[in-house]
Amino acid sequence: MKRLLILLLLIAVAPPAWAHDAAVEADAVGVSRRALGNTLPDLRFVDTSGRTVRLADYRGRPLLVGLIYTACTDVCPLLVQQLYQAVAIGQETFGRDAFAVLTVGFDAANDTPQRMRSFARQQGVDLPNWEFLSGDQATIDRLAGALGFTLIPSAGGFSHMAQISVVDGDGRIYRQVYGNTFAVNTLIEPLKDLVYGRERRIQSFADLVGRVKLFCTIYNPSTGRYEIDYSVFIGIGIGLACLMLVLLWLVGEYRRSAT
DSSP states (O other): OHHHHHHHHHHHHSOOHHHHHHHHHHHHHHHHHHTTTOBOOOOEEEOTTSOEEEGGGGTTSOEEEEEEOTTOSSHHHHHHHHHHHHHHHHHHHHOTTSOEEEEEEOOTTTOOHHHHHHHHHHTTOOOTTEEEEBOOHHHHHHHHHHHTOOEEEETTEEEEOOEEEEEOTTSBEEEEEEOTTOOHHHHHHHHHHHHHTTTSOOOSHHHHHHHHHHHHEEEETTTTEEEEOOHHHHHHHHHHHHHHHHHHHHHHHHHHHHO
């Protein structure tokens, strides 16, 4: 009986194990959100073929950036597989060259170009404009800091954010998407803003076309795909045409009555 009372007392006064994890997670999300608006530094990485690439090489169009480590057996594979679905839909909707994707290995000691290439193959990533990159520890630390990405070494691996950063054509972080099972539209919607120029002023016919596509590209939850629906603008056009016809008729009637 005495042992039972002691056990109950310990349960009552000791904080649950998940309380610390929840606090750490909340702090990590806060760090991530404060990174919104950061401009990514022009860092150098190595792709799976051994070629050196710079982040500046990807300026001029939207960019999706995610950090993983190749020894991960749960969160990272799920994140990449979910991202694959979203990227496939994004390329189908906006065009295969409308944006780029970077998956960076943050375990600098082990995530070599060979390991990153093997990881990409294991996950079945075969889409264009998607690169898997490796970097040294200093470079990874700078990238993680700019992205607001939190990782903590733990027994057998790392505890880390499941995060995809949506970056605009100027290299600024526009949106953060969390979780390894995120809904596809939570990633495609901010990407749509950037591809079609929601934040840009209309200064050309191309800008006008982009703004029309922005409002006409609609997510269909029943199919899980994006569709272009011009019915609203068609309706507006028909309405304006009818109004013009009525005005012409009124002008004609006025002229006849005046003669």
